[in-house]
Amino acid sequence: MNIPFLSNSVSIPEFILWIVYVVTVIGTLLVVVSENRNPIRTLAWVLVLVFLPAVGIVFFYFFGQNNRKKKAVSINYKKLSKDISFEGLFDKHPPKVQPNYETLSVLLERNSNALLLQGSRVEVITHGHRKFELLLEDIEKASHHIHMEYFIFQNDMTGKKIKEALMRKAAEGVEVRFLYDNVANTRVPPSFYKEMRRAGVIVSPFLKVFLPWLRSKVNYRNHRKVVVIDGKIGYIGGMNVGDTYAMSPIWRDTHLRIEGKGVYGLQANFLLDWYSSGEKKVDNYVSYFPYCPNYSNNLLQIVPGGPDSAWPNLLQATVRLVILAKHYLYIQTPYFLPTDSLFQALISAALAGVDVRLMVSRKSDSSYVDPAAKSYYAELLRAGLKIYEHQQDFIHAKTIVSDDYLSVIGSANMDFRSFESNFEINCYLYDTEIARKNKAVFLEDMKGCSEILLDEWEQRPWWKKMIESVMRLFAPLF
The missing domain is CATH 3.30.870.10 (Endonuclease Chain A)
Incomplete structure (x- = not known):
């Protein structure tokens, strides 16, 4: 049986399936928008659902639901x-943490129940x-x-x-x-x-x-x-x-x-x-x-993060420590896909005169993450942040060292997935001797790196810039 006001080739079952499909897509879009997420992440999901609706619905079911709010992953x-x-x-x-980093230790105790552990x-x-x-x-x-x-x-x-x-x-x-x-x-x-x-x-x-x-x-x-x-x-x-x-x-x-x-x-x-x-x-x-x-006299905090926590605590801690840095901030990460808040914090630190250095690999083990990561470089370089790409080794280390005092070593990458989806765990160490060791490791790794310079970076082919910009739209989904 056909529907009179539609083409003769469209049957009632096909029409019903089409209506169900459209309602599902629209309903999913409304769910995405109503969750009041970061606008960039919301836009990424809207683009996927609009241009690839069938694929987008499946991907949203597996990778897009906000279980921090829904408590679907319920570990109390x-x-x-x-x-x-x-x-x-x-x-x-x-002993107490140095005054400049006391607010960081308090933050981690309040948002993660992470006690200061000494010695x-x-x-x-x-x-x-x-x-x-x-x-x-x-x-x-x-x-x-x-x-x-x-x-x-x-x-x-x-x-x-x-x-x-x-x-x-x-x-x-x-x-x-x-x-x-x-x-x-x-x-x-x-x-x-x-x-x-x-x-x-x-x-x-x-x-x-x-x-x-x-x-x-x-x-x-x-x-x-x-x-x-x-x-x-x-x-x-x-x-x-x-x-x-x-x-x-x-x-x-x-x-x-x-x-x-x-x-x-x-x-x-x-x-x-x-x-x-x-x-x-x-x-x-x-x-x-x-x-x-x-x-010893050192202090440390063991900080777990995950979708079960009330806050994106590892992201909060990273933004906080970027703000607290006064002299230098050295970062190693295999994948660099910063949230907007972290991105702006890094730019602000570099503009404020802090020696901010980011070390990544020339080529990681993820072909789709690399171009998205590179899309962030130009603005960071213009702010004065220094970017180093290791030419041979794959830098899988997830480390931060700051001001010869704070070190962060753990499992969390500097990307959306680690900050929002994965169950991660980092160690925050407050100790001058350990920080100097981590600083020495970073400087040793720099010997295998090439620094990315702004003038040269802006001369890369237009088609590379376009690919990077397109992949960046989907960075929150990786």
């Missing part, structure tokens, strides 16, 4: 953390072989528990070596808990985890979902890299587990080995992630927070 850290108390573990009168021994690790050498040694010495949480844990030589060490310790009676992102590791066969479970390792995926590729939560990835051993030694940073991170000659990453009270923050975060993954709470949790002596 405040409720869970009531069971985890640090009372009695700290000195009564700990840790910290090693800055810049080569994968060193990290895994130390990690294997610490695993072998474990006597009570090993807690491990990784975004990527590859089924290769390095992954198998760590896996075998965990299985050995589990067989010895050490409690071994292993948490992994079940989307990022879909290529790892189920037998990999079954073998671990048979050996006594307690294995759990983060955000368990059935058929993960068909669920909207696929966009919310656990990008954290955390290890806690006996509650006294911890690891945090940018390195996953795999041959790429351990042996690649062109992969430059940064990680931390922490010994002392700073591990309490890593432990608390792991246990909260463990509970949120559906696993039962550990018995006698106090035993997972053993007494640790003071090894």
Whole structure:
């Protein structure tokens, strides 16, 4: 049967499908607009839905929903953390953060429940072989528990070596808990985890979902890299587990080995992630927070961020520390897709005379992110910010160092995904000696870089500028 006032080729079922399709597109557009997001992000979704409506609806379902407001990813850290108390573990009168950075530490305590932890021994690790050498040694010495949480844990030589060490310790009676992102590791066969479970390792995926590729939560990835051993030694940073991170000659990453009270923050975060993954709470949790002596006078905060938090806390902290910088601010990131607030903060700092330097790779491992990132360069260069591209190494490190005092090392990239969608974790270190080490690492990496100069940059072909501008429109969706 045909509809008289339409073409004879249009049937009632086709007409109904068309109406449903149009209503769905319009309804999705209204949802996007009504959420009062950042106008740039809203515009990006509107463009996708208008020009590619069918694809746009699917992408919005998987990647566009604002679960911070909807609480679709519901991990109530405040409720869970009531069971985890640090009372009695700290000195009564700990040293304070330098006055210029006190507001940053207060911000992180209020928006992230991140306590100041004092007196840790910290090693800055810049080569994968060193990290895994130390990690294997610490695993072998474990006597009570090993807690491990990784975004990527590859089924290769390095992954198998760590896996075998965990299985050995589990067989010895050490409690071994292993948490992994079940989307990022879909290529790892189920037998990999079954073998671990048979050996006594307690294995759990983060955000368990059935058929993960068909669920909207696929966009919310656990990008954290955390290890806690006996509650006294911890690891945090940018390195996953795999041959790429351990042996690649062109992969430059940064990680931390922490010994002392700073591990309490890593432990608390792991246990909260463990509970949120559906696993039962550990018995006698106090035993997972053993007494640790003071090894130094440094202060640090372990800060988790994710779509479950009330605020985009890692973004807030990054903007705040850019504002606080007085002399210099050195940044390394594999992907540079700043939010508008961060972009303007960087420009303001450079215009104010702060020596702001950004280091990225000449070519990252993402062909669509690179042109979008380059679209930001011209305005930053005009403001006086210096941009360095490493010509050979892939800079996977996520670091910030400022004014010979503040260092930030963790899992969060300087992009929309890390600030808004991923579960991330950073360490904020307040210490002159550590900051100078991180500054030295940055300056050493500069030897392999070429500086981008404004006059030369503005002479690049018009078609490159156009591609960069178009890709920038979709940067909030990457």
